Amino acid sequence: MKTSTILRYLLLAVFNAGVFYAIPLSITFEAWFLLSLIILNAFLVNTVYLTDRFKPMKWILPGMIFMISFVVFPAIYNTYVSFTNWSTGHILNKTQAIKVLEDRTFTPEDQKDIQFDLYVLQDQNLEFYFFADLDENNMFFGKAVTDEDIMTTSYATHEPSLKKNDELIVPDGFYVLSGKEQIANADVLQELSLVIDSKTRAKIFKISVFGASTGSLSSTSQLYTYDSNKDALINNSTNIICPAVDDNFECDGKEIDPGWRIYVGTENYEKIFSNQRIRAPLNIVTKWTFQFAILTVIFSFFVGLLLSMILNKENLKFQRVYRSLFILPYAIPAFVSVLVWKGLLNPDYGVINNWFAPLYEILEIEPIKWLKTKESARAAVLLVNTWLGFPYMFLITTGALQSIPKELIEAAKVDGATGVQSFWRITFPLLMVSISPLLIGSFAFNFNNFTLIFLLSGGGPPVIGSEVAVGWTDILISFTYKLAISGGRGNMFGLASTVTIIVFGIVLLISALSFRYTKRLERIYGNI
Amino acid sequence: MEISKFTKWFKEYGWRHLVGLIFVTFAIYPILFVLTNSFADFANLTNSKLVPNSLTLKHYKLLSGDPLVPYFQWLYNTYKVAFLAALFNVFLGTLAAFAFSRLQFKGRRTGLLTLVIVQMFPSFLAFVAIYLLFFQISDVAPFMGLGTHFGLILVYLGGSIGFNSWLIKGFMDTISPSLDEAAKVDGASEYQIFRKIIAPLARPILVVIFVITFIGIYSDFILAAIFLKDKNLWTVAVGINTVFVDDFNADWGVIAASSVIAATPIAVLFIFFQKQITGGLTAGSVKG
Numbered sequence: 168m169k170t171s172t173i174l175r176y177l178l179l180a181v182f183n184a185g186v187f188y189a190i191p192l193s194i195t196f197e198a199w200f201l202l203s204l205i206i207l208n209a210f211l212v213n214t215v216y217l218t219d220r221f222k223p224m225k226w227i228l229p230g231m232i233f234m235i236s237f238v239v240f241p242a243i244y245n246t247y248v249s250f251t252n253w254s255t256g257h258i259l260n261k262t263q264a265i266k267v268l269e270d271r272t273f274t275p276e277d278q279k280d281i282q283f284d285l286y287v288l289q290d291q292n293l294e295f296y297f298f299a300d301l302d303e304n305n306m307f308f309g310k311a312v313t314d315e316d317i318m319t320t321s322y323a324t325h326e327p328s329l330k331k332n333d334e335l336i337v338p339d340g341f342y343v344l345s346g347k348e349q350i351a352n353a354d355v356l357q358e359l360s361l362v363i364d365s366k367t368r369a370k371i372f373k374i375s376v377f378g379a380s381t382g383s384l385s386s387t388s389q390l391y392t393y394d395s396n397k398d399a400l401i402n403n404s405t406n407i408i409c410p411a412v413d414d415n416f417e418c419d420g421k422e423i424d425p426g427w428r429i430y431v432g433t434e435n436y437e438k439i440f441s442n443q444r445i446r447a448p449l450n451i452v453t454k455w456t457f458q459f460a461i462l463t464v465i466f467s468f469f470v471g472l473l474l475s476m477i478l479n480k481e482n483l484k485f486q487r488v489y490r491s492l493f494i495l496p497y498a499i500p501a502f503v504s505v506l507v508w509k510g511l512l513n514p515d516y517g518v519i520n521n522w523f524a525p526l527y528e529i530l531e532i533e534p535i536k537w538l539k540t541k542e543s544a545r546a547a548v549l550l551v552n553t554w555l556g557f558p559y560m561f562l563i564t565t566g567a568l569q570s571i572p573k574e575l576i577e578a579a580k581v582d583g584a585t586g587v588q589s590f591w592r593i594t595f596p597l598l599m600v601s602i603s604p605l606l607i608g609s610f611a612f613n614f615n616n617f618t619l620i621f622l623l624s625g626g627g628p629p630v631i632g633s634e635v636a637v638g639w640t641d642i643l644i645s646f647t648y649k650l651a652i653s654g655g656r657g658n659m660f661g662l663a664s665t666v667t668i669i670v671f672g673i674v675l676l677i678s679a680l681s682f683r684y685t686k687r688l689e690r691i692y693g694n695i
Numbered sequence: 696m697e698i699s700k701f702t703k704w705f706k707e708y709g710w711r712h713l714v715g716l717i718f719v720t721f722a723i724y725p726i727l728f729v730l731t732n733s734f735a736d737f738a739n740l741t742n743s744k745l746v747p748n749s750l751t752l753k754h755y756k757l758l759s760g761d762p763l764v765p766y767f768q769w770l771y772n773t774y775k776v777a778f779l780a781a782l783f784n785v786f787l788g789t790l791a792a793f794a795f796s797r798l799q800f801k802g803r804r805t806g807l808l809t810l811v812i813v814q815m816f817p818s819f820l821a822f823v824a825i826y827l828l829f830f831q832i833s834d835v836a837p838f839m840g841l842g843t844h845f846g847l848i849l850v851y852l853g854g855s856i857g858f859n860s861w862l863i864k865g866f867m868d869t870i871s872p873s874l875d876e877a878a879k880v881d882g883a884s885e886y887q888i889f890r891k892i893i894a895p896l897a898r899p900i901l902v903v904i905f906v907i908t909f910i911g912i913y914s915d916f917i918l919a920a921i922f923l924k925d926k927n928l929w930t931v932a933v934g935i936n937t938v939f940v941d942d943f944n945a946d947w948g949v950i951a952a953s954s955v956i957a958a959t960p961i962a963v964l965f966i967f968f969q970k971q972i973t974g975g976l977t978a979g980s981v982k983g
Binding site: 171189192193196198200201204222223224226227229230231233234235236237238239240241242244245248253470473474477478480482483484485489491492493494495496497498499500501502503504506507508509510511513515516517518554557558611615617618621622644647648651652660663664667670671674675677678681 | 798806812817
């Protein structure tokens with residue numbers, strides 16, 4: 168066998184080992200989408216590399232796998248999530264939620280308020296021991312353990328001999344920690360408990376510097392038991408039966424957290440279109456997203472075109488210098504320049520308000536609170552984005568202008584056209600033919616220009632009185648981000664995915680539009 | 696005489712320079728400002744100005760000595776992630792491009808169109824799903840789940856591979872097919888044609904694609920912000936935009952210094968490859 172063949176089978180073996188490792192785990196975690204992704208990839212890889220039937224695929228598949236897994240698949244998954252109630256409080260599936268609830272414990276009423284003396288001791292191996300003096304008949308001594316070790320430890324024993332005349336008799340080989348020493352070890356000690364019986368533990372309640380510390384009882388009695396016949400939880404403390412209603416268990420009409428995620432059909436979509444408290448902010452955001460993207464393209468295109476018209480002149484000196492200086496804002500990563508602009512725009516300390524200070528005085532107005540009010544934030548976002556975008560527009564319009572044959576303009580001049588006429592009738596239309604796909608591209612880019620919005624204004628200032636976190640400069644994608652990740656009102660994955668679907672739709676429209684231009688270019692260049 | 700000559704020059708050229716200078720000021724003022732401020736001997740934003748009274752390196756020194764702001768760790772992380780992702784991206788993209796350019800097979804055209812269509816949706820659009828997917832991957836294979844560079848690199852790989860294959864394929868099409876046909880006659884295998892003829896000849900475009908992808912990943916904020924929670928694993932974009940947002944006034948010098956360090960290599964790369972990046976071929980793939 169050739170080395171390459173051996174290598175191929177070796178790689179395949181490693182890949183399949185990974186697959187066989189991941190499949191049972193995905194099943195355990197009930198990660199069904201992940202499981203289907205793994206199976207799909209395993210199927211593709213094995214058919215392509217074990218048979219010789221799809222030879223060209225051997226070249227394409229490695230790259231394709233990543234595209235399928237992390238672009239196509241998330242898009243499908245996103246659609247699924249938009250039909251669920253996936254959000255904080257409904258992150259787990261039902262089995263996991265039941266398990267979390269069944270792990271809850273409660274302390275019975277008669278044990279709740281019991282407090283007692285608790286001594287902390289250490290043996291020669293520096294392991295901690297507790298001595299809990301509940302009453303004459305209950306003086307427990309034993310090793311104090313963390314929750315992890317609770318199952319493997321033995322119960323504490325009743326040791327009345329350790330206490331005489333209210334004084335602790337320290338057993339041989341042990342050392343009693345003073346209050347100060349306990350405080351120094353408080354982090355560790357708080358995690359420890361003395362196991363009295365299968366349900367009861369003693370823990371440190373309060374460390375005191377003088378004398379014995381105070382202990383309290385905590386119980387491991389299971390609070391809820393799940394009854395699969397009734398599909399309900401039974402509260403062992405109150406004996407109330409809590410039936411499963413949709414995505415939560417409800418005790419006396421009160422939902423208990425956590426619930427679980429379920430398929431909710433088009434509920435999220437209905438919310439978006441008919442629930443005024445979500446629809447109103449969404450309307451604001453959608454409108455601004457379009458305004459922002461369109462105005463950005465117009466401003467930067469206008470500045471770029473103006474400059475290239477003015478500087479594209481025969482025998483004009485320093486043309487190259489201009490070019491290389493104008494490219495600078497474009498060359499710097501946006502996450503850096505936005506940070507710098509944020510400093511310049513700072514209303515209290517920034518340079519821009521320093522410049523305007525005389526103007527504010529003459530006009531007798533308050534200094535502009537950049538980024539703090541709706542209007543100033545929107546103006547700032549557009550200003551910075553024009554700064555970021557005009558160099559690109561300058562470069563592409565300069566290129567396009569230079570490719571327009573001079574004879575055309577000359578001919579128009581001969582026919583008596585004025586400069587303005589020849590610009591609007593000849594230069595501009597020709598320019599638009601080559602530039603418009605790029606303008607659409609720029610629109611599409613800015614439509615989702617998360618970095619600028621999120622880093623410059625954070626989407627703010629906030630729209631007051633809205634149910635969801637949203638700001639006046641939020642665009643759809645930053646709004647989605649707030650819904651899903653950082654709005655401070657939990658993770659609303661389901662709703663966020665639904666908004667994403669809208670963005671998908673709009674991007675699809677834009678793409679269809681630009682595709683028509685690509686088709687035109689394709690006819691010229693024959694790329695396919 | 697002199698005056699009328701000047702008037703003539705001004706009407707013809709001078710006013711153009713005037714407008715040009717105004718916009719040059721607009722374009723480079725923030726850049727110069729942050730550059731001089733990073734070396735300036737004042738502490739905060741309030742008394743910052745374009746031309747400082749005296750120069751110092753203290754802001755740069757502060758950046759390297761603060762354990763709470765592991766700036767150079769972020770820088771290292773960014774270079775590592777961007778380099779690896781861009782490298783694999785170009786490698787896998789080249790393989791796919793070779794098949795699309797040189798092999799005849801059913802579904803070739805459809806495949807190419809699919810690439811273009813899929814690539815029209817920026818990969819971060821479905822970030823909610825990516826987040827949830829990697830949330831599950833964290834359970835199954837923690838070494839590539841949320842919070843790891845490995846996982847992040849995987850996402851970046853998926854993000855631009857389609858577009859890159861498309862561009863590389865376009866370039867490979869310009870390599871004369873007579874070359875590989877001759878090699879075929881001499882008994883060269885597909886792999887040999889790729890390795891010995893097409894890949895070496897395509898090297899110029901591969902370098903460009905590598906640079907573009909590298910810059911794109913270096914500048915990414917959203918995916919890195921979602922993925923990386925541990926301060927020591929952050930990329931520079933996440934780090935400086937998370938740590939310095941609370942107190943702009945006091946941190947200004949350090950913000951300036953960190954901006955200069957983060958931006959300079961990328962700006963140099965960008966200017967060096969300016970023509971290729973802004974050429975119609977790749978327009979809009981990085982920014983615009």
